[in-house]
Amino acid sequence: MNQYPMTAKGAELLREELQHLKSVKRPQIIKSIAEAREHGDLKENAEYHAAREQQSFCEGRIQDIEGKLSNIQIIDVTKMANNGKVIFGATVTIVNLSNDEEITYKIVGEDEADIKNNLISYGSPIARGLIGKSLDDIVNIQTPKGSIEFEISAVEYI
Known part of the structure; x- marks a missing residue:
């Protein structure tokens, strides 16, 4: 298991980004997907595909941050x-x-x-x-x- 050295400020900034992704960004993306679905045919729905891509990126970043936060070594x-x-x-x-x-x-x-x-x-x-x-x-x-x-x-x- 890799330890990620980080300053206390750096850890705090990562926690803030994680909180923002989970409480603001994720709900926005879910709403965008729902709105795009209402437009009908998903195969040719660019808004839907863009929102799904955003969702994939957001979820990946959340996992990345959670993984790092679980293995950080805060050096103050x-x-x-x-x-x-x-x-x-x-x-x-x-x-x-x-x-x-x-x-x-x-x-x-x-x-x-x-x-x-x-x-x-x-x-x-x-x-x-x-x-x-x-x-x-x-x-x-x-x-x-x-x-x-x-x-x-x-x-x-x-």
């Missing part, structure tokens, strides 16, 4: 003593030593990853290069542009 770094080590859930600021560019990432579970919000999956190359390292360490991280040297300038458990 805010309850841990910060020893400067980069761990799952940590917020890490790194400085690119070639151009002094600074960027901050939070290392999260796969379902929480959102690069636009600087949330990176623990399985990503950057996170793998940082996990286990400590404040002020210099790390080489393989990127699409080649190997880049970074210094870890801040490690926060927030």
Whole structure:
């Protein structure tokens, strides 16, 4: 059985999505199917087929979320003593030593990853290069542009 590491916030967001799918989306789809059925011949009823496809997607997502929630391992770094080590859930600021560019990432579970919000999956190359390292360490991280040297300038458990 696979454990899915997740932050407390990520688990809460998944629970909210599940609640929305079950209490809002599922009833809407059922209503759409019922309305489409009233239009008669189902073989050539595009609305009916679209609603059934939506239903299939929705039920699949519900099963996916329920499966993950039953196997999550919530890691709440805010309850841990910060020893400067980069761990799952940590917020890490790194400085690119070639151009002094600074960027901050939070290392999260796969379902929480959102690069636009600087949330990176623990399985990503950057996170793998940082996990286990400590404040002020210099790390080489393989990127699409080649190997880049970074210094870890801040490690926060927030």
